[in-house]
Amino acid sequence: MTSTNAAGCTVTGNTIDSLVLTGTATAAAVNVIGLYYSATTSVTNSIAKNFIHSFDATAVNTSAVFTGIYVGGGTSVFSNNMVRLGVKPDAPRRPPHLP
Secondary structure, three states, X not given: OEOOOOOOOEXXXXXXXXXXXXXXXXXXXXXXXXXXXXXXXXXXXXXXXOEEXXXXXXXXXXXXXXXXXXXXXXXXXXXXXXEEXXXXXXXXXXXXOOO
């Protein structure tokens, strides 16, 4: 989300889940981002109470990057957001030694 709203924005109460990187690349630098937020610096924005979870990739890619919340810029308050990484969308816990 990118905002230039003069009054500021509130992003709250969202669930972002089951994002799956379906490409077959095993070495390309690819990104999966749950919530991308970039806003104006003239007002304070609020990003709160969002639940971001269950990312996965169909190919083993050691260059893949999974990011729960990426802040692209601006003045914002981030509070009470929950990001859960390491659990696949179909629920089994991924062992810590696997990408």
